[in-house]
Amino acid sequence: MVFSRMTTVATIQEAGTLQETEDRMRAKLAGIVPEFEIGLKAELAFEINRLKHERNAVILGHNYMEPALYHSVPDYVGDSLELSRISAQTEADIIVFCGVLFMAETAKVLNPDKTVLIPSDKAGCSLAEGITARDVGLLRERFPGAPVVSYVNTYADVKAESDYCCTSGNGDAVIRHLLNEGHTKVIFVPDEFLARNTARELAIPFVEGWKPDSVEDAARLECAIIGWGARCVVHDLFTADDVMAVRKQFPSAILLAHPECRPEVIELVDLTGGTKKMVEFVRQSKAGQFMLFTECSMADNIAAENPDKEMIRLCSHRCPYMATITLEDTLKALQNIQYKVELSPEIISRARLPLDRMLEIR
Ligand code: 13P
Numbered sequence: 001m002v003f004s005r006m007t008t009v010a011t012i013q014e015a016g017t018l019q020e021t022e023d024r025m026r027a028k029l030a031g032i033v034p035e036f037e038i039g040l041k042a043e044l045a046f047e048i049n050r051l052k053h054e055r056n057a058v059i060l061g062h063n064y065m066e067p068a069l070y071h072s073v074p075d076y077v078g079d080s081l082e083l084s085r086i087s088a089q090t091e092a093d094i095i096v097f098c099g100v101l102f103m104a105e106t107a108k109v110l111n112p113d114k115t116v117l118i119p120s121d122k123a124g125c126s127l128a129e130g131i132t133a134r135d136v137g138l139l140r141e142r143f144p145g146a147p148v149v150s151y152v153n154t155y156a157d158v159k160a161e162s163d164y165c166c167t168s169g170n171g172d173a174v175i176r177h178l179l180n181e182g183h184t185k186v187i188f189v190p191d192e193f194l195a196r197n198t199a200r201e202l203a204i205p206f207v208e209g210w211k212p213d214s215v216e217d218a219a220r221l222e223c224a225i226i227g228w229g230a231r232c233v234v235h236d237l238f239t240a241d242d243v244m245a246v247r248k249q250f251p252s253a254i255l256l257a258h259p260e261c262r263p264e265v266i267e268l269v270d271l272t273g274g275t276k277k278m279v280e281f282v283r284q285s286k287a288g289q290f291m292l293f294t295e296c297s298m299a300d301n302i303a304a305e306n307p308d309k310e311m312i313r314l315c316s317h318r319c320p321y322m323a324t325i326t327l328e329d330t331l332k333a334l335q336n337i338q339y340k341v342e343l344s345p346e347i348i349s350r351a352r353l354p355l356d357r358m359l360e361i362r
């Protein structure tokens with residue numbers, strides 16, 4: 001299996017000196033991060049990489065990390081699905097998850113003997129906070145027999161109540177798998193828009209499962225995806241007017257959107273996909289200009305990696321949770337072994353099956 005390993009970011013054996021760390025960061029980030037800041041960040045990155053080696057830790061960085069962090073300390077970068085696969089397989093003693101809590105929890109469930117650290121105790125997610133295990137119980141009562149698919153952006157107790165998990169990279173494949181098994185109603189939580197967009201892609205009706213009269217709505221349908229009403233605070237901001245305005249201003253740009261965006265946004269863009277699909281599309285495309293309707297640090301990270309491509313940049317769509325993960329706190333995480341992700345053995349064992357199923361389906 002090939003993961004996107006950060007060959008530009010070396011471990012301490014390869015890094016050698018602070019100067020080399022700084023030179024490598026400058027080569028990558030010139031034009032993205034101001035010179036003086038690279039100097040400051042390189043000192044932190046050097047110390048993090050030194051400690052990472054000393055403590056036999058691996059650092060995983062989600063695609064939404066800020067560019068100086070993304071391009072300096074992670075051993076692996078990627079989307080939720082790739083990072084889950086790596087966490088399941090790593091032999092390091094410590095996993096430092098530069099992402100948000102539900103991702104670090106997933107790493108703990110998949111590799112429970114490891115110490116899993118998240119550098120901030122404020123790295124939540126509006127989707128994960130938008131549903132509880134009790135809500136899943138309520139949906140099961142309303143729609144008996146319908147399997148529950150939880151987007152990976154949920155906390156471990158919700159996963160423990162689910163039959164399958166999925167990410168933005170394989171949600172459609174998981175639902176298709178369940179339909180092929182003969183299910184006609186599938187509960188897909190918690191992201192309203194991801195569920196609506198998946199239903200549209202699979203040409204299946206969508207039912208608003210959070211409403212009491214949804215039971216009658218579903219009963220009238222032969223086949224349906226039953227959703228929940230949680231939304232991503234970042235992707236919910238984009239509107240169809242935004243897309244049309246960008247089209248007018250940048251007629252030759254390719255527009256890409258994350259499936260957590262509103263359906264009317266998805267209808268107007270050129271490509272929809274999770275963060276991995278967007279990164280790969282820009283990397284392989286022969287076009288010269290792109291705009292991503294997603295968290296704004298990702299365009300900076302792609303720009304740093306593809307200096308020949310122009311990314312139309314946003315700065316007001318930063319995920320407030322991802323933004324709490326800094327180089328400063330990543331260093332503290334390794335120095336103080338904080339913040340440890342702790343889950344009960346019962347939750348770990350119940351959340352494992354839906355996550356294993358998620359990793360099996362592509
Ligand atoms: P990906 O699974 O596409 O990496 O996205 C995670 C996320 O939190 C999107 O907002």
Ligand code: SF4
Pocket residue numbers: 100124125126127128153232233234235260295319320321322
């Ligand atoms: Fe959650 Fe949205 Fe932030 Fe992703 S961008 S972590 S879905 S709040």
